[in-house]
């Protein structure tokens with residue numbers, strides 16, 4: 001069979017010249033395995049980072065021999081797993097850039113070739129589609145009336161994000177993409193309401209005309225340079241999904257400021273908090289925490305000065321970060 005391998009270890013954004021085609025024996029179907037012929041191989045942005053050793057700590061494939069990772073739609077040609085038959089179709093994340101693969105149970109899902117076009121499982125029903133669905137329905141929980149914005153909108157994740165958002169009730173779906181051809185595709189093929197070409201100088205002004213009241217959901221696929229333009233345009237209680245950082249996968253180092261890669265890796269939710277929203281629940285808080293304070297299980301420390309005239313000095317201490325605990329001025333005695 002044929003297999004694509006790296007010519008050498010990579011320290012740069014991969015180019016076609018970094019790969020070789022080799023011929024080797026197809027793998028044997030081991031016990032409790034299936035052997036598949038790979039039919040639709042998915043190429044994904046993460047693979048560029050993965051083969052440089054820059055993805056989730058995984059070891060890059062060995063030059064000349066290692067399998068380049070890739071998901072695929074494949075057909076079973078031999079089976080040593082009960083319930084899986086020759087001719088069955090599977091989706092696997094463990095295919096690799098090669099013609100045949102031997103897969104353990106658990107490394108594939110059987111798919112129904114009649115339920116949807118097989119090739120769809122490489123993209124819109126595959127990992128990128130699942131990414132879009134997860135962000136829109138499970139994290140952002142898009143519903144009626146949401147104004148949804150997504151970048152890299154011409155790609156599978158972005159294009160699926162907008163379409164699922166529409167199916168879930170979004171009132172307006174706007175894409176951001178690089179260039180007029182991509183934008184035309186986003187509108188004409190995916191059916192977005194609008195698409196803004198961010199390679200134009202005045203793209204944020206155009207975005208403002210498309211979303212004059214801001215956006216309630218933003219789905220970020222490109223990185224902090226776009227995100228920083230969108231956060232001021234989020235409506236109150238807007239939700240932003242940080243999904244991809246395509247612009248920095250091959251940069252020399254992380255960009256200054258927010259370490260967005262860490263937020264993605266940790267699946268962290270960063271939420272804005274304004275205490276005003278909780279004022280109506282103040283009594284509830286005191287009812288719960290008052291006994292903790294009284295019993296000593298919730299401690300408090302004061303940086304206290306007595307006499308109203310001490311307020312400016314204590315405040316200066318606070319401004320300079322020299323306070324130790326809660327700055328309180330004792331203005332009068334508790335006893336009358």
Ligand code: NDP
Nearest residue numbers: 045131152155156157158177178221222243244245246247
């Ligand atoms: P796409 O087909 O959308 O390809 C990536 C796109 O990113 C490009 O076409 C380009 O679109 C844009 N881009 C912007 N800047 C750069 C740059 N410097 N280099 C390369 N591309 C750039 O990919 P997918 O639909 O497969 O994935 C979209 C994003 O989602 C990716 O960032 C991917 O890594 C991420 N992802 C994250 C997952 C997760 O679990 N968090 C899972 C799956 C994907 P344009 O010209 O329009 O800007």
